[in-house]
Amino acid sequence: MKIYDFDQVIDRKNTFSFKWDNVSYGEREVLPMPVADMDFPVADEILAVLSKVTDHKIxxxxxxxxxxxxxxxxxxxxxxxxxxxxxxxxxxxxxxxxxxxxxxxxxxxxxxxxxxxxxxxxxxxxxxxxxxxxxxxxxxxxxxxxxxxxxxxxxxxxxxxxxxxxxxxxxxxxxxxxxxxxxxxxxxxxxxxxxxxxxxxxxxxxxxxxxxxxxxxxxxxxxxxxxxxxxxxxxxxxxxxxxxxxxxxxxxxxxxxxxxxxxxxxxxxxxxxxMSTDWLNALLPYLRSNHAILLNRMNQLPGITMLPLEATYLAWIGFDAKMHGDFQKRLFDNGLHVLRGDQFLGGDFIRLNFACPQISLLKAIDIIEKVVHASD
Ligand SMILES: Cc1ncc(COP(=O)(O)O)c(C=O)c1O
Structure with a gap:
């Protein structure tokens, strides 16, 4: 069975990416975790059919x-x-x-x-x-x-x-x-x-x-x-x-x-x-591991709560607004872009997309911890 490397970091900047080329970032380095797509390469079977179409030239x-x-x-x-x-x-x-x-x-x-x-x-x-x-x-x-x-x-x-x-x-x-x-x-x-x-x-x-x-x-x-x-x-x-x-x-x-x-x-x-389900069967444990890391680290933070997800790679993280103010904006100012709960009619929450290499997730968690501790 093929080994898939979901740790590999692929630069998505300057690819007209809705997630990575968001105009609000300007020249700033922002880690984007808003919209729901994954920072992982697609399966080889998908690349093969895309090449077939391109090679046909019509x-x-x-x-x-x-x-x-x-x-x-x-x-x-x-x-x-x-x-x-x-x-x-x-x-x-x-x-x-x-x-x-x-x-x-x-x-x-x-x-x-x-x-x-x-x-x-x-x-x-x-x-x-x-x-x-x-x-x-x-x-x-x-x-x-x-x-x-x-x-x-x-x-x-x-x-x-x-x-x-x-x-x-x-x-x-x-x-x-x-x-x-x-x-x-x-x-x-x-x-x-x-x-x-x-x-x-x-x-x-x-x-x-x-x-x-x-x-x-x-x-x-x-x-x-x-x-x-x-x-x-x-x-x-x-x-x-x-x-x-x-x-x-x-x-x-x-x-x-x-x-x-x-x-x-x-x-x-x-x-x-x-196609075979090999790619999906490799992806899911990777997402589960990211989910476990995030869940554990979030629930150790004061004024932050996250319930375990049953599905999706979109974490719904609650925050105490009295403690953390406009949390989404503070994260953004510190280089992490997540979506505001209001966008989902959800109030004091952020939505974070963790379908990314673990190294990016760890960076995001570091930013969240820094922002939380700054309001201690
Ligand atoms: C629940 C749900 N439905 C639909 C979509 C988008 O679907 P489509 O791209 O097929 O319009 C998303 C994208 O995040 C979604 O989360």
């Missing part, structure tokens, strides 16, 4: 081949036991535009969109993009993990939203919802006639190896391999929509807005669905 329009449809269908069946039909698939350039199209199709300016908060920001921003009301309810900590306040969830459903945006595994809480929680979510949404739109992009990024991902199998369920295989910049995702009328209503909202998928994206997705 970059025309492409179709989604049946081989990709079948590969996605097989994974959904083998990972979640969901026996889907090929015609349920709608291939799209990304999950965020997919969520926007789904909300445009099924929410209205009078009833609106429901989501738990904190949440990956497009889930709440979409309401403003479409000018629909936003309904939220809080995530709560129960027995060391973030989950739903189900009473607050039901109270929010009673306000009449037509669409519930569900993020599982949860970004930024890192929760993998249990089969029991999923059953409860489905029952409540059915009771209040609210369509479930589920985003399962982080499902392969299991930090807690004993936790199992349960797919909600809802009216619209989005999957993508782009997070786990670090191909986010290429785009590409699939929506599984069993009901034909729902599928048509969704597709109608994509017409004229969604570009066709590029051959690069199609070939890479096909590779991620069909």
């Amino acid at each position: 970059l025309g329009y492409s179709i989604v081949p049946e081989s990709l449809q079948v590969a996605a269908q097989k994974k959904i069946f083998s990972d979640y036991g969901w026996d889907t039909k090929l015609e349920w698939q709608v291939w799209i350039p990304g999950i965020v535009p997919g969520i926007t199209a789904a909300c445009a199709a099924f929410s209205t300016p009078s009833d609106g969109i429901l989501t738990a908060v904190p949440v990956y920001h497009p889930f709440h921003l979409v309401a403003g993009w479409l000018n629909h009301p936003l309904h939220t309810f809080p995530m709560v900590e129960v027995a060391g993990r973030w989950t739903f306040d189900f009473k607050a969830f039901e109270a929010a459903l009673q306000k009449g939203p037509k669409v519930f945006l569900f993020c599982n595994p949860h970004n930024p809480g890192g929760t993998v919802f249990t089969a029991e929680e999923i059953t409860e979510i489905k029952l409540l949404c059915k009771k209040y006639d609210c369509l479930i739109i589920s985003d399962e992009i982080h499902a392969d990024l299991k930090i807690n190896p004993v936790v199992n991902h349960t797919c909600i199998q809802s009216e619209i369920t989005f999957f993508a391999t782009s997070k786990a295989y670090n191909t986010a910049g290429l785009g590409g995702a699939v929506a599984i929509i069993p009901d034909a009328a729902t599928r048509m209503a969704f597709q109608k909202k994509t017409l004229g807005f969604f570009p066709m998928l590029s051959r690069h994206s199609i070939e890479v997705m096909l590779a991620t669905y069909t």
